[in-house]
Amino acid sequence: MEERGSLGDGARVVARGFVYVVVGGGALVAIVTVGSVLGPMFALDLATPAMGAWWTVFTAIAVQGMPFLLLGTAVSAAIGAFVPERVFSRVLPKKPAFAVPVAGAAGVVLPGCECASVPVADSLMRRGVAPAAALAFLLSAPAINPVVLVATSIAFPGDPAMVGARLVASLATAVVMGWLWVRFGKEEWLPRRRTSGKGTSPTGWRGFRDGLQHDFLHAGGFLVLGAAAAATFNILVPRSLLDVFTGSPWLSVLLLAVLAVVLCVCSEADAFVAASLTGFSPTARLAFMVVGPMVDLKLLALQTGTFGRAFAVRFSSVTWVVAVTSSVVVGWWLL
Numbered sequence: 001m002e003e004r005g006s007l008g009d010g011a012r013v014v015a016r017g018f019v020y021v022v023v024g025g026g027a028l029v030a031i032v033t034v035g036s037v038l039g040p041m042f043a044l045d046l047a048t049p050a051m052g053a054w055w056t057v058f059t060a061i062a063v064q065g066m067p068f069l070l071l072g073t074a075v076s077a078a079i080g081a082f083v084p085e086r087v088f089s090r091v092l093p094k095k096p097a098f099a100v101p102v103a104g105a106a107g108v109v110l111p112g113c114e115c116a117s118v119p120v121a122d123s124l125m126r127r128g129v130a131p132a133a134a135l136a137f138l139l140s141a142p143a144i145n146p147v148v149l150v151a152t153s154i155a156f157p158g159d160p161a162m163v164g165a166r167l168v169a170s171l172a173t174a175v176v177m178g179w180l181w182v183r184f185g186k187e188e189w190l191p192r193r194r195t196s197g198k199g200t201s202p203t204g205w206r207g208f209r210d211g212l213q214h215d216f217l218h219a220g221g222f223l224v225l226g227a228a229a230a231a232t233f234n235i236l237v238p239r240s241l242l243d244v245f246t247g248s249p250w251l252s253v254l255l256l257a258v259l260a261v262v263l264c265v266c267s268e269a270d271a272f273v274a275a276s277l278t279g280f281s282p283t284a285r286l287a288f289m290v291v292g293p294m295v296d297l298k299l300l301a302l303q304t305g306t307f308g309r310a311f312a313v314r315f316s317s318v319t320w321v322v323a324v325t326s327s328v329v330v331g332w333w334l335l
Contacts, residue, residue, distance in 0.1 A: 050235055058231035062224060066115075070216060075120050077212040082204075096130040100178030103133035104171055107140030114142040114267060114293050118302045131190060136178030139319065142267040142293040143170035152289070155271035161334050162282065166271075169290045169330040173323045180318065189311045229297045233262040252284040257324045260292035261300075267293035283331030291323045 092099040107117075121138035125131055142148070144167050156162040245255040256277065265273050270292045274285040295316050303312035 054231045054235045057235070058227050062227045066220070074212060075123075077123075077208045077210075082208070092129065092133055096132045096182045097179060099130055099133040100136045100182065101175050103129075104136040104140040104174040104178060107137050107142075107171075107174065108144050108146065109141075114296065114299045115302065117141040118299065118306050122306050125190070131185060131187075132178045132181040135181055135315070136174045139177055139294045140171055140174035143174070143290065148267050148271070148293070151268055152271040155275040162286065165286050165330050165334040166289050168334070169286060169323075169326045170293070172330070173290060173294060173319070173326045176322050176326070177315075177319055180322075189308070189314060191308055225298075225301045227264065227298055229262075229301075233297075249281050249283070252280045253287050253324065253328060256280060256284045256288040257291045257320065257327075260288045261296050261320070263292070264296045264298045265292055281331075282335040283328060286331045286335065287324055287327035290327045291320060294323055295320045 092102055117138045120141070121134045124134040124137065149163055149167060152166055153160070153163045245251040256274075260270070263273070270289050274288045277285055277288070300312055300316050303316065307315075
């Protein structure tokens with residue numbers, strides 16, 4: 001009888017988890033999608049066309065990121081609830097310096113964007129993975145997964161060198177950042193509970209449900225904050241100002257690297273945006289695609305909410321510099 005009761009309790013927990021993931025997430029995406037259609041109409045009636053454009057950009061970013069954020073939090077909750085810590089200790093080398101390239105290459109298995117990588121990396125740290133390896137995975141997962149590489153090949157037809165350049169530059173950036181953390185990273189830059197290596201949260205389906213609820217609601221708020229900041233930039237900065245930089249190869253690289261931060265284009269779609277920027281050099285467009293999945297406003301907001309402001313500011317700043325440098329070097333070599 002006790003066994004049947006425990007099975008019944010497990011079934012109820014599974015059902016609740018299914019509702020949270022499928023029904024709740026689907027309803028949230030539907031609400032945002034409807035808002036993206038009706039929002040500009042109300043904004044035009046109540047204020048100005050600029051507000052309608054702001055709402056359109058804001059909801060476009062939120063709609064792009066929300067499904068992948070749901071995917072990432074589901075993966076994060078599953079790792080925390082079902083995967084024993086000994087699995088990671090067996091798969092990854094014990095020395096962080098050797099674990100970094102392995103974790104960076106493992107980023108190819110997650111078909112998601114940067115919204116999904118933050119909660120997954122957070123869960124890996126809580127399960128005892130070295131922060132350097134988890135951060136390498138955080139950077140590489142949204143940049144070198146198969147969905148992104150296929151999208152890049154479609155956006156740049158007949159140009160396999162651009163796909164290879166994106167793969168090499170993104171992976172190099174992730175590995176270099178992991179090694180830099182091994183050498184210079186400090187534990188106090190991360191919340192204390194992230195580096196303890198021992199979790200006390202419940203496991204099983206109940207732990208999955210609790211983790212999914214907490215991570216999705218927590219990270220979703222920061223996704224909205226980042227989307228609002230990106231939409232504000234799109235409205236305030238005139239397009240004529242951007243044309244001034246296209247004549248200089250160096251300034252064009254820096255400009256697109258900055259635009260990648262503020263535009264917050266999903267990594268599955270940024271290749272099509274980069275392909276449309278025909279006035280810029282191939283290296284500048286490569287920088288746009290390498291920087292975007294690793295450093296943008298919504299990702300900075302997600303990292304701040306998950307790991308703290310001290311970490312997010314330092315890590316994002318150095319990542320931007322390394323990503324731009326890697327793009328220039330790889331672009332000079334392959335493009």
